[in-house]
Amino acid sequence: MLRLITCEFMKLKRKPLFFASSAVSVLIPLAYALFLSQADNSVDAVQGMMSSLFQLSAYMLLMPVTVVLAANLLFEEQDNDTLKNLLCVPVSRASLAVAKLLILLIFSVLFMAVGGLLSLVILLLQGWEPVGFLPLFFVGLGEGVMMWAGALPCVLLVVFLNRSYIISVIITFFYTVINYTLSTNDLFLTQLFGLNPGTLLPGPLSFRWIFQFYDNSSPSREMAALLERISPYFVSGVQAFGVVLTEAVIFTTLIAWAYGRKRD
Amino acid sequence: MRDYMIETHNLTKKYGEQVSVSQVDIHVRRGRIYGLLGRNGAGKTTTMRMLLGLTAPTSGMIRIFGKNIRENEKEILPRTGSMIESPGFYPNLTGTENLRIFASLRGLKDPARIKNALELVNLPYKDKKRFSQYSLGMKQRLAIALAVMHDPELLILDEPTNGLDPIGIAEVRDFIRELCDSRGKTILISSHILSEISLLADDIGIIDHGRLLEEESMEELEKKNARFIHFGVTNAQKAGEILASRFRCRQFQLEDAGNLYLYDTSQPVEKINQAFVEAGIGVREAHLCEDTLEDYFKRITGGEGIA
Ligand SMILES: Nc1ncnc2c1ncn2[C@@H]1O[C@H](COP(=O)(O)OP(=O)(O)O)[C@@H](O)[C@H]1O
Ligand SMILES: [Mg+2]
Numbered sequence: 001m002l003r004l005i006t007c008e009f010m011k012l013k014r015k016p017l018f019f020a021s022s023a024v025s026v027l028i029p030l031a032y033a034l035f036l037s038q039a040d041n042s043v044d045a046v047q048g049m050m051s052s053l054f055q056l057s058a059y060m061l062l063m064p065v066t067v068v069l070a071a072n073l074l075f076e077e078q079d080n081d082t083l084k085n086l087l088c089v090p091v092s093r094a095s096l097a098v099a100k101l102l103i104l105l106i107f108s109v110l111f112m113a114v115g116g117l118l119s120l121v122i123l124l125l126q127g128w129e130p131v132g133f134l135p136l137f138f139v140g141l142g143e144g145v146m147m148w149a150g151a152l153p154c155v156l157l158v159v160f161l162n163r164s165y166i167i168s169v170i171i172t173f174f175y176t177v178i179n180y181t182l183s184t185n186d187l188f189l190t191q192l193f194g195l196n197p198g199t200l201l202p203g204p205l206s207f208r209w210i211f212q213f214y215d216n217s218s219p220s221r222e223m224a225a226l227l228e229r230i231s232p233y234f235v236s237g238v239q240a241f242g243v244v245l246t247e248a249v250i251f252t253t254l255i256a257w258a259y260g261r262k263r264d
Numbered sequence: 265m266r267d268y269m270i271e272t273h274n275l276t277k278k279y280g281e282q283v284s285v286s287q288v289d290i291h292v293r294r295g296r297i298y299g300l301l302g303r304n305g306a307g308k309t310t311t312m313r314m315l316l317g318l319t320a321p322t323s324g325m326i327r328i329f330g331k332n333i334r335e336n337e338k339e340i341l342p343r344t345g346s347m348i349e350s351p352g353f354y355p356n357l358t359g360t361e362n363l364r365i366f367a368s369l370r371g372l373k374d375p376a377r378i379k380n381a382l383e384l385v386n387l388p389y390k391d392k393k394r395f396s397q398y399s400l401g402m403k404q405r406l407a408i409a410l411a412v413m414h415d416p417e418l419l420i421l422d423e424p425t426n427g428l429d430p431i432g433i434a435e436v437r438d439f440i441r442e443l444c445d446s447r448g449k450t451i452l453i454s455s456h457i458l459s460e461i462s463l464l465a466d467d468i469g470i471i472d473h474g475r476l477l478e479e480e481s482m483e484e485l486e487k488k489n490a491r492f493i494h495f496g497v498t499n500a501q502k503a504g505e506i507l508a509s510r511f512r513c514r515q516f517q518l519e520d521a522g523n524l525y526l527y528d529t530s531q532p533v534e535k536i537n538q539a540f541v542e543a544g545i546g547v548r549e550a551h552l553c554e555d556t557l558e559d560y561f562k563r564i565t566g567g568e569g570i571a
Contacts, residue, residue, distance in 0.1 A: 007365045014356040014394070081352030085410060088316055089369045090341045 004099035017072050021065045025111040026118050028057035033122040042129040043215050049119045050136040054210055057115050058143050059180045059203060066104055066151040067172040071158045073100040097259035101252055105148045112144035132215060139213050143206055149244040150202025152251035159258045179203030189230045193239055208233055209240040267294045269418050269450040275324035277310050284310045286474040292452050297444050299465030300454040307474040308454035309349055312422050316346055345416035347424060351407035355396035359387055359406045362395055363413060370414050381413040400427035419451045437464055462557045472565040493526040496548035500524045503545050510539055
């Protein structure tokens with residue numbers, strides 16, 4: 001498996017889509033620094049920066065980018081007719097799919113790491129103290145894992161629809177919008193931990209986990225109200241990752257199975 | 265029983281209603297070059313894909329190295345090198361980088377393997393050119409390099425000279441011959457080009473419309489079919505009856521109502537001629553012919569020739 005993963009890395013060389021996807025990781029921090037940031041103190045500055053990273057960069061960009069990249073990686077062997085060479089090694093289709101998904105996991109975490117580090121650099125350049133940055137940085141890495149796991153159902157669908165890029169993009173778009181909307185909707189944020197959309201969907205789940213890491217010692221009035229409503233529904237790291245990793249295992253298995261089906 | 269590297273029995277593949285390969289029995293002997301000859305669409309690629317486990321047979325048996333391919337893929341495939349249809353590589357990588365990926369997957373640690381394989385097919389090592397910029401001939405060479413890189417005992421090559429220029433074709437042919445003669449490899453090669461098979465193969469299988477019509481060694485084939493006597497007669501049917509009854513000879517074929525081919529060239533031509541005339545059959549011509557492989561192919565497949 002390690003060999004397969006190394007080989008997946010080697011295949012990324014000179015691949016435009018991969019570079020474009022990586023470049024997307026710096027978009028939100030830069031845009032936020034240029035257009036949105038307005039803070040009175042270091043705590044606010046760090047928090048504003050990082051929450052934009054968690055909510056915009058992760059939901060709106062990372063998740064769709066992960067699905068598109070997944071479609072590209074998974075179809076690459078058919079498109080280049082390299083599958084026959086791999087199968088004759090022999091490499092099984094299922095293990096190939098798992099290797100590709102693991103590469104995407106690494107990509108997602110690095111995506112958030114790059115965004116986090118860039119945010120730090122911007123904050124320092126703006127002259128703020130990086131108070132409370134480190135925990136939030138790790139929360140960002142955790143969210144990378146969540147977004148990756150959250151993208152897997154979409155990847156499964158793409159594999160089932162077999163090489164239809166346009167449909168994949170449409171599905172991804174709707175999935176992204178739904179996740180984002182749900183993560184800002186009280187109805188889903190205030191569901192108890194259990195078998196419900198608020199727990200199972202990556203948007204609301206990660207929101208309910210991340211929110212407790214913000215410094216809320218002096219919240220604005222709206223924040224205080226939101227906090228009061230949703231704080232009973234916060235999920236712990238163990239709960240959040242328990243759900244996410246279980247989902248990841250289930251969907252990875254399904255994707256490996258769908259990808260492994262012989263099609264003739 | 266002979267030492268077969270590849271043996272199939274009743275190998276059949278159906279795509280829906282269409283039968284692509286039908287009850288094929290192939291026998292590839294150790295240390296020999298087996299040429300699978302057939303027109304485009306005859307079923308060569310499908311057969312080879314089944315041998316490699318890339319496509320599941322609809323029915324029939326495959327043994328490679330005497331073992332069943334299904335349960336022994338992990339043992340059989342590393343000892344086999346293959347190229348199937350068009351070369352498939354990553355367009356964003358160079359030839360060397362492409363081979364490096366497969367070398368790593370095969371667990372080949374020594375970089376000299378890649379270098380040697382590329383040298384064998386006359387491609388530069390560590391060249392900057394990407395696969396997407398390769399000419400068809402270079403792509404084909406890279407595919408051959410991939411097939412031989414891990415020094416397999418058995419090679420399965422599907423139309424390996426496709427897209428090569430005449431010099432390249434001759435080079436590849438010499439190189440395949442060399443692999444067989446001095447390194448003892450067993451090679452199954454397919455082609456729709458007759459001259460290629462006749463110049464290279466030790467054994468030949470003729471496949472047409474999914475059926476293996478003939479399987480023979482080249483020597484036997486030459487012995488059996490190099491010469492025959494062509495009779496141009498007014499009644500081939502009756503001539504055949506006379507051959508059978510008077511000369512006790514059955515090695516002939518009625519081409520049409522006016523032509524008969526006699527394969528047993530030891531028969532007394534004058535006497536046969538006389539017998540025909542006595543029986544009231546007009547004889548236009550009677551002469552010795554050299555059968556080329558192409559004639560043979562036409563006769564076997566009952567259709568037009570092959571280039
Ligand atoms: N995946 C497939 N689906 C349906 N038909 C196929 C498929 N592959 C090959 N065939 C058919 O099987 C027949 C044999 O094809 P092939 O083995 O490629 O012939 P050859 O390699 O001798 O040119 C052809 O009629 C082809 O159309
Ligand atoms: Mg073919």
